[in-house]
Amino acid sequence: MKKHILIFSIISVFFGCKNDKKDNGKLNIVTTTTMITDLAKNIGGDYVNVQGLMGSGVDPHLYKASEGDVSKLVNADIIFYNGLHLEGKLVEVFEKMEKSNKTPIALAEEIDKSTLIGSDYFASNYDPHVWFNIEYFKLFANKVTKVLSEKDPENAANYIENEKIFLSKLDALQEQIKATIETLPQEKRILVTAHDAFNYFGKNYGFEVVGLQGLSTATEAGVQDVQKLAAFIIEKNVKAIFVESSVPKRTIEALQAAVKSKGHEVTIGGTLYSDALGNAGTIEGTYIGMFEYNVNTIVNALK
Missing domain, CATH: 3.40.50.1980 (Nitrogenase molybdenum iron protein domain)
Structure with missing residues (x-):
């Protein structure tokens, strides 16, 4: 204070x-x-x-x-x-x-x-x-x-x-980006991440986007949120979920554990850059490099 x-x-x-x-x-x-x-x-x-x-x-x-x-x-x-x-x-x-x-x-x-x-x-x-x-x-x-x-x-x-x-x-x-995403079948375009940062991306490229937390990371996900999303992942047969660089990894790990507790498996497909770029001096440290990296990570994990 x-x-x-x-x-x-x-x-x-x-x-x-x-x-x-x-x-x-x-x-x-x-x-x-x-x-x-x-x-x-x-x-x-x-x-x-x-x-x-x-x-x-x-x-x-x-x-x-x-x-x-x-x-x-x-x-x-x-x-x-x-x-x-x-x-x-x-x-x-x-x-x-x-x-x-x-x-x-x-x-x-x-x-x-x-x-x-x-x-x-x-x-x-x-x-x-x-x-x-x-x-x-x-x-x-x-x-x-x-x-x-x-x-x-x-x-x-x-x-x-x-x-x-x-x-x-x-x-x-x-x-x-368009060319890369076109290699991913429409039915596999389900993006599950730590929070709802990718709605504009999803709207533009035909992804159903689901975040464990809301639009702001100030809102914490509860047990019911985790269980509800775990059921969604199983129903839709989602192969991979994603960590975000600016959100603690434990939220997605808890989701993965919830899916496993129900007798199913989902992999963590990688870390996406959502609210911040990567380290300065790296490809992911630029807007263009970040976008390329995210799309490649998403498509490769969901194929």
Whole structure:
């Protein structure tokens, strides 16, 4: 509690001070999730400094701002975050900032809400895992490009060119993913994971998606949830279930044990990247690499 009060005290003092200076001639950008960090680096290139608050394996649903995060936010020229209550614990911080000269930019605001997947169990009433729809991520890219160009018009042409290159890579990714998934028969496209992070993926590629937890990992799965999902796995003859990198493995292990207790077997097909990318410097540490890895892991395990 004392730490929480200290953070807001620091915010109150520093956010009253205007800070529009660039570090070494480059814009200072702060991002929340690793997906947005990767996006900002792709668009900004060598013309920006990008600092992400969250690292690999970090659960954005439960993430709380530290004193170090406040320092990053204070010195930021631009702040990008997902929105739709994904970064639930940071909402108060962002609201405080909106009363100052800093206005964090929620990239999900670019999406037509009528196309979003709703939920009766999540605070925003929308599924926030929108990056699993590549068309939505293209909208994110467009917004980042627009904001950077407006803030730094001298390098606008460079940002626009970087966006063009990145979008072409996303187009290629979509074609590759489609081809890979087409090798998996429709009746085998049942994706069981730790929590409901893959609904947009499922909607786009014809998967029935079932999560042990809800849209937010802040909601814990109970015994009845485990038993109900175990019965579903047996009924549908699901061959594999999946761990998520940002959710404790024990939830899926408990599900596997529940299936076994009923005289059936289900394998753990691998670890998927859901709310965070892989380690920096790896293929899975990029948005495109993460998507490729996830699809290959899913298809290979369910075949």
